[in-house]
Amino acid sequence: MDGGRSGLGALRGSRLLTTSPDAAALKAALVAEARAHGFSALGVTDPDSIEGARERLQTFLDAGAHGDMDWLANEPSRRASPKVLWSEVRSVIMLGMNYGPDENPLAMLEQTTRGNISVYARGDDYHDLIKKRLKVVARWLIAQAGGDVKVFVDTAAVMEKPLAHAAGLGWQGKHTNLVSREFGSWLFLGAIFTTLDLPRDDADVNHCGSCQACLDICPTDAFPAPYRLDARKCISYLTIEHKGAIPRELRTAIGNRIYGCDDCLSVCPWNKFAQEGHEAKLAARDELRAPKLADLSRLDDASFRALFTRSPVKRIGRDRFMRNVLIAIGNSGDLSLAPEARRLLEDPNPLVRGAAVWALSRLLSDQEFSELAAASNDNDESVRDEWAAGISASPSWPGLSRPSTP
Ligand code: B12
Ligand code: SF4
Ligand code: SF4
Numbered sequence: 001m002d003g004g005r006s007g008l009g010a011l012r013g014s015r016l017l018t019t020s021p022d023a024a025a026l027k028a029a030l031v032a033e034a035r036a037h038g039f040s041a042l043g044v045t046d047p048d049s050i051e052g053a054r055e056r057l058q059t060f061l062d063a064g065a066h067g068d069m070d071w072l073a074n075e076p077s078r079r080a081s082p083k084v085l086w087s088e089v090r091s092v093i094m095l096g097m098n099y100g101p102d103e104n105p106l107a108m109l110e111q112t113t114r115g116n117i118s119v120y121a122r123g124d125d126y127h128d129l130i131k132k133r134l135k136v137v138a139r140w141l142i143a144q145a146g147g148d149v150k151v152f153v154d155t156a157a158v159m160e161k162p163l164a165h166a167a168g169l170g171w172q173g174k175h176t177n178l179v180s181r182e183f184g185s186w187l188f189l190g191a192i193f194t195t196l197d198l199p200r201d202d203a204d205v206n207h208c209g210s211c212q213a214c215l216d217i218c219p220t221d222a223f224p225a226p227y228r229l230d231a232r233k234c235i236s237y238l239t240i241e242h243k244g245a246i247p248r249e250l251r252t253a254i255g256n257r258i259y260g261c262d263d264c265l266s267v268c269p270w271n272k273f274a275q276e277g278h279e280a281k282l283a284a285r286d287e288l289r290a291p292k293l294a295d296l297s298r299l300d301d302a303s304f305r306a307l308f309t310r311s312p313v314k315r316i317g318r319d320r321f322m323r324n325v326l327i328a329i330g331n332s333g334d335l336s337l338a339p340e341a342r343r344l345l346e347d348p349n350p351l352v353r354g355a356a357v358w359a360l361s362r363l364l365s366d367q368e369f370s371e372l373a374a375a376s377n378d379n380d381e382s383v384r385d386e387w388a389a390g391i392s393a394s395p396s397w398p399g400l401s402r403p404s405t406p
Helices: 021-036 051-062 105-110 126-145 160-166 213-217 235-241 248-254 269-273 301-307 312-332 335-346 350-363 366-375 381-392
Strands: 041-045 091-098 149-152 187-194 257-259
Touching: 021 041, 021 126, 041 160, 091 126, 091 160, 126 149, 126 187, 160 187, 235 248, 235 257, 235 312, 248 312, 257 312, 301 312, 312 335, 312 350, 335 350, 350 366, 350 381, 366 381
Parallel strands: none
Antiparallel strands: 041 091, 091 187, 149 187
16 A cells, blocks of 8 residues: 555654654544544554564474464564565554453353354454455555555464564463453454554553463463464364364364364453453354354355355365364264264265264264274275274274275
């Protein structure tokens, strides 16, 4: 986005903007403008304010903690420095949009025959909404003071959490997300980079203290240390980003979480100050609050896209979603869901068929599972491996090897 006409022409290109009274007035007006467009928090930081993040990002990548998110490893120097990403940037404006839930997300985990979709994905896709709003605010800024801008939300090579911390929006909690004293864990982040010099805010102070509730609650033990996440073990990564079969040893802990996970966010004591989000488009749609696993398991491509229209869930596609639904069916303990899994043994996609085998290994008796395994002649090696693993996992069949397959 390039600078257009300038309402405060004298400010255009000024290097002294950070200290001028006009700059303070402009910033106050910017905050008001952002609020008018639904943002709950705004702060400004220097493009060089996250020097330490570079080393930490490298530690994360060196450990392979990004799993198969190769895009995170691409050009880490750009990601760790706004200046490398865009040499002309002089101020980074960080914005937060509150999406506080209207109920405790942990309660849904008890409803094992229903799918738990994480709070952020129960309404419209925040990427689209926030990007549009960032552009409106950025255009307003250009109209007032000129300069050039670029807007980012989530998908660009920008480290939004450390930047938001530096801009005073909150601090990175031990679960690595930004925690705000006003909004708890429930802020989406977005950024406007500008060539204008705007007055800086002070970085927030870390208020985690001796608490480690988020580390303790994690179902898959995904934190090797406070402030460090191994994404390969995180349910959010496994159910959203990971394209292949979910590692067997992590499937049980996933429970009924079919898209993302909110446990470490939900348990944070700072949520007691959180407020319900007011953005109607981000509010949970009734049909996505507690959908029945049985209904979800019957979605074909077209009905999947219709149900998740404008929702971020749509991004992972029907097959990966069905993999997640089948893991939840396997964890449901409800035998009445076995026919749904059995039907999906015939699915065209081997990822789905493999997950169906696992679900049945958990729901059926040893006898029934072994009979099905013996009758199976799946032509895909990964599915045959699931049958074999299901059999060898059963303590009542010592010595039984994988079923004969073509
Ligand atoms: C990749 C990614 C993921 C990955 C990896 C997450 C991760 N923690 O790295 C996966 C898929 C797992 C994921 C999951 C989620 N994500 Co995500 N994700 C991102 C993304 C695109 C990049 C994050 C990144 O740079 N990771 C790399 C690591 C190295 O960076 P980092 O986490 O900041 O690491 C810091 C710490 O390790 C810290 N550190 C290390 N040691 C120490 C020691 C001390 C003492 C301290 C203080 C700090 C510290 O320094 C590092 C650099 O700051 C951002 C958007 C963006 N462009 O920034 C969204 C983003 C972080 N995700 C977001 C959300 C909402 C989620 C989920 C809650 C979604 C869900 N409900 O399922 C979960 C939460 C899981 C979790 N506990 O983190 C929001 C978070 C908003 C917020 N308030 O913080 C973001 C900002 C998107 C957005 N625009 O709103 N996500
Ligand atoms: S999102 Fe869930 S799985 Fe991932 S770190 Fe947090 S509690 Fe653990
Ligand atoms: S749960 Fe506790 S340790 Fe985790 S982010 Fe919140 S205050 Fe920090």
